[in-house]
Amino acid sequence: QQQVKQSPQSLIVQKGGISIINCAYENTAFDYFPWYQQFPGKGPALLIAIRPDVSEKKEGRFTISFNKSAKQFSLHIMDSQPGDSATYFCAASFPGNQFYFGTGTSLTVIP
């Protein structure tokens, strides 16, 4: 059973556009929701993260929107650039280092 469901599987966006990736979870005991960015041949790297007491967090061009009642959270990449082309993973964790990841979204930003 997938604890965190991520969509879409792949996404193609024009340069300058907005990329949106969505995730949904079931377990309300999750208390930490990070997004990771992964380039080919590299390990994932933390992009931005949010805790459930906050509805939105913004860092530069990256924003997490969090809807606790709907048990959904999303990543918005504003002004998408070709350098943002990568695979993005959402995740959720319980207190104590137990993590569940989404299946990933391959983002391609076309110049």
Place this chain on the structure above:
Amino acid sequence: EAQVTQNPRYLITVTGKKLTVTCSQNMNHEYMSWYRQDPGLGLRQIYYSMNVEVTDKGDVPEGYKVSRKEKRNFPLILESPSPNQTSLYFCASSLRTSGGVETQYFGPGTRLLVL
């Protein structure tokens, strides 16, 4: 430089031949984890550790063992590898704060092929 290192980076082995993948971090992090990454399945946590001598099963622990005898090291052991353990493996470490787990730092990955 703060980092998580894994060795080996690439490994080809045969079914049943015991192997160990090492993981070491130089950031004095309490938390460490092992993940496997498979196409279409994302990353799945195999085992995690919250401190020395404290380890727990993740989502897919079958066929794997770990140990945490020192804070900096967290080796992954495959006692009798099988072809379904062919995968890309990542080690990660993170700091524990009063707010809970913080940023996970991932190693570069170990690509394992079991014939």
